[in-house]
Amino acid sequence: MNKVIAVNLNGNAYQLEEIGYDRLRAYLDSAAAGLAGNPDRDEILADIEQAIAEKFRAALGPHKTVVATRDVERVIAEMGPVAGGATAESAAGAAGPAAGSAAPGAGFTPGAAPGTNEAPRRLYLIHEGAMIGGVCNGIAVYFGIDVSIVRVVFALAALLYGSGILAYLLLMFIVPSATTPEQKAAAQGLPKTAQEFIHRAKAGYYQGMKTWGDRRARREWRRKFKAEMRGLGQQIKQDVHNATWNCRQNWGQWPASPAFPGAWVVLKALEILFVILLLLVLFHHGFWGWWTWHFGGMPWWLAIVILVLVFELIRLPFKAAAFWGPGYGRWHSPLESLLSLLFFAFLIWLLNRHVPAFHQFLSQIPDFLRYMADSIHTWWVRNVH
Amino acid sequence: MAPPEANLEEKFSALRKGLLEFLVLKIIAARQVYAADILRELGGTEFTTQEGTLYPLLSKLRREQLVDYIWQESEAGPPRKYYQLTARGRDQLRETLDYWQKITATVKKLGETTP
Numbered sequence: 001m002n003k004v005i006a007v008n009l010n011g012n013a014y015q016l017e018e019i020g021y022d023r024l025r026a027y028l029d030s031a032a033a034g035l036a037g038n039p040d041r042d043e044i045l046a047d048i049e050q051a052i053a054e055k056f057r058a059a060l061g062p063h064k065t066v067v068a069t070r071d072v073e074r075v076i077a078e079m080g081p082v083a084g085g086a087t088a089e090s091a092a093g094a095a096g097p098a099a100g101s102a103a104p105g106a107g108f109t110p111g112a113a114p115g116t117n118e119a120p121r122r123l124y125l126i127h128e129g130a131m132i133g134g135v136c137n138g139i140a141v142y143f144g145i146d147v148s149i150v151r152v153v154f155a156l157a158a159l160l161y162g163s164g165i166l167a168y169l170l171l172m173f174i175v176p177s178a179t180t181p182e183q184k185a186a187a188q189g190l191p192k193t194a195q196e197f198i199h200r201a202k203a204g205y206y207q208g209m210k211t212w213g214d215r216r217a218r219r220e221w222r223r224k225f226k227a228e229m230r231g232l233g234q235q236i237k238q239d240v241h242n243a244t245w246n247c248r249q250n251w252g253q254w255p256a257s258p259a260f261p262g263a264w265v266v267l268k269a270l271e272i273l274f275v276i277l278l279l280l281v282l283f284h285h286g287f288w289g290w291w292t293w294h295f296g297g298m299p300w301w302l303a304i305v306i307l308v309l310v311f312e313l314i315r316l317p318f319k320a321a322a323f324w325g326p327g328y329g330r331w332h333s334p335l336e337s338l339l340s341l342l343f344f345a346f347l348i349w350l351l352n353r354h355v356p357a358f359h360q361f362l363s364q365i366p367d368f369l370r371y372m373a374d375s376i377h378t379w380w381v382r383n384v385h
Numbered sequence: 386m387a388p389p390e391a392n393l394e395e396k397f398s399a400l401r402k403g404l405l406e407f408l409v410l411k412i413i414a415a416r417q418v419y420a421a422d423i424l425r426e427l428g429g430t431e432f433t434t435q436e437g438t439l440y441p442l443l444s445k446l447r448r449e450q451l452v453d454y455i456w457q458e459s460e461a462g463p464p465r466k467y468y469q470l471t472a473r474g475r476d477q478l479r480e481t482l483d484y485w486q487k488i489t490a491t492v493k494k495l496g497e498t499t500p
Contacts, residue, residue: 083438
């Protein structure tokens with residue numbers, strides 16, 4: 001299965017295979033570089049995109065909706081290298097394939113990564129799926145790492161005299177929020193087609209305002225705008241189609257996979273119990289008496305390590321039962337669950353420290369558990385023995 | 386491809402490069418064409434050209450006001466740019482044709498008159 005990327009070629013929407021997309025991007029980037037300094041650069045690029053779009057249209061059929069990588073490579077070979085910048089102007093008009101190879105540096109190198117031409121990335125607060133203010137989310141997107149890792153770093157920094165909390169609050173006030181689609185695209189730094197659409201529509205709009213008096217330019221602008229809008233419409237339709245398809249692929253058969261349905265509940269219960277035990281070790285340095293009674297001399301950090309190991313050991317069979325089936329490792333790795341647990345623990349610690357009612361509730365848990373154990377014990381002694 | 390022909394191709398690449406602009410003007414002078422028509426006419430000749438070369442050239446000709454284009458609806462797909470010569474382009478083509486005839490005459494004449 002290949003990933004498919006939607007592109008906008010001068011107002012025409014096409015779906016490309018990922019490798020083909022990279023090739024095309026590299027070609028267009030090298031074309032743009034070859035036309036550096038040319039006053040008509042944008043227009044030539046639009047013409048070239050249009051020509052590629054027409055070739056793609058010829059390659060597609062009623063049952064073929066995705067442009068294959070080999071089609072992209074063929075079209076790029078047909079198009080040939082683009083040269084015609086300010087310096088290459090006099091050399092423009094190279095005839096034949098032999099002449100094309102005579103101009104070094106101006107040609108298109110197949111498979112060249114367009115790394116230098118990536119859209120600039122910006123740090124934004126991202127509120128979608130955020131826990132507090134979107135700071136961790138934004139940082140995770142900016143560096144392209146998992147958000148849980150950022151959260152843990154902040155949690156650990158918070159333990160250092162609360163510096164993590166201070167940094168978080170500062171960032172929350174300094175960093176702007178990503179609200180418009182453009183900002184969201186900029187936060188990811190990806191050359192999103194949506195971003196290109198918006199950019200072009202705006203550029204076209206300003207151009208249209210500038211040349212409003214000229215009737216021909218106005219007609220030109222209107223035609224371009226219509227083409228863009230047509231492309232955007234196609235794009236949205238395709239995105240919706242892709243999203244539903246992906247959704248069905250990823251989640252369609254998901255609820256059917258647990259071999260043992262109760263395992264899920266047991267797992268969650270275990271996780272919560274684990275967190276409570278962890279907190280008790282951390283802040284009361286023992287489990288309500290019997291820990292210190294049995295293992296008096298043990299350092300508290302060793303207790304945590306043992307606790308984690310025991311927890312993982314107990315959890316293992318349940319986890320296997322709950323997630324038996326393909327694709328488990330993809331979205332629920334042990335590290336990930338541990339990280340989310342740590343974050344959860346950090347939240348409870350914060351509440352414990354700053355909300356008196358919660359602290360009281362937490363400190364009552366040991367008594368409650370002891371009371372429960374006692375009553376079970378007495379019931380056992382009375383009824384079984 | 387036979388080696389001697391490839392040799393010639395290499396030797397005359399600069400000449401073909403210079404002539405291409407003239408030939409494109411000549412094709413456009415005959416009738417209104419769009420880019421793919423020009424490529425089709427050039428294809429199969431010694432002047433086979435690709436889009437990557439033609440588009441910058443056409444934009445340069447337009448900037449020099451030798452050609453102009455109009456948008457025309459096409460039966461399939463979006464409208465296309467159809468190119469035509471301007472008055473200045475026609476003058477330029479006439480001058481170039483005259484000059485070319487002089488060159489070919491010279492090529493023919495040279496060597497014949499030597500005793």
